[in-house]
Amino acid sequence: MIYRDATRADLPAIDALFRTSFVATFGHLYAPRDLADFLAGFTPEAWAGEFAEPELRFRLAEDERGLAGFAKTSGLTLPAEATAPAHELRQLYLDERAKGSGAAQALLDWALEQGRARGAEEMWLSVYVDNRRxxxxxxxNGFEDRGAYAFMVGEHADEDRLMRRIL
Incomplete structure (x- = not known):
């Protein structure tokens, strides 16, 4: 596995992996309209807008077949009650072939380092309540459950859990 920072040219592959992984993992939970409405928010323009944000970073995991996973970090956007300067793991998605490869750990380690490099003392994320893995x-990896969060997929409210790790 090779790890590198994303470039603007990587955005279509990031979008494709995100959609494939999200639908494979969670698609069965939603009415087709809710899923379609949610995914409609992930346009090429939206990805480009995020990529242009100075505080937002993408990291890629690649193998011989191409993009195998990615992580995205930024300043805190979740409705979390941070008690110190905080950073957020906004997304961490893997292609099915990369699960169990160590890519998730490498991407999370990178995300934690991004937080530390920006002076954060806490790292936050949200995860679907039934995503046990x-x-x-x-x-x-030291994250603790800090309460419920309603993650909207179309008109459907999922129960996510806010999780925090002290850096």
């Missing part, structure tokens, strides 16, 4: 992974 992800929750175990984050708990193993």
């Amino acid at each position: 992800a929750r175990r992974f984050y708990e193993k």
